[in-house]
Amino acid sequence: MLIGLLSDLCLLFGGLLCLTGGVGLLRLPSFFVRLHAASVTETLATVFLIAGVMLDTGWALDTAKLLLLIVIMFVANPSITHALCRTAAHGKYRPESNHEPQASHQQENQSSNNSTS
């Protein structure tokens, strides 16, 4: 009974996180903000949803496979996000800002990075 309640709670929280990530991916203004919203919620929603299924399955071979799936997604999602951010930076895509001080701050950061490298 307690296991079933815990499984329902995990599934509910995972679904809520999924919805949050989808709305953030659709509504947020800039690419890097969307990247942040999608990746963070996606990683945690994956863990919670698969953990909910895992609790509902019980002790079987599928439990180990679901644990392997959790590990794979938990490693793959942040590395995909990191690689996509690097890809956007290599493709000369910089975040556009509306404020002048922020833009100059970014330019300072870039110039300092260039000078140090």
Next chain:
Amino acid sequence: MIVAAILALLVTMALVLTRAFIGPTVYDRILAVNAFGTKSVLLITVGGHAMGWYSYVDIALMYALINFVGTLAVMRFFETHDPRHDEL
């Protein structure tokens, strides 16, 4: 409660697909397609468990690995791409 999770996954897939269609840059589309692949892995897992499919976890594992490698390949292809030069 598992039906609520499946419904949330379907709504999220619709939202992510909308972003994949209207995305201003190519990186938005890559991000949306990757998120769609992750959501379909989750949908296979949760829906397969709810409907009592046979060995659904293997299909989800394969789909997760193929999604990872495929997204990396597409990102490798677009690494030296300048989004200011064309409207993709």
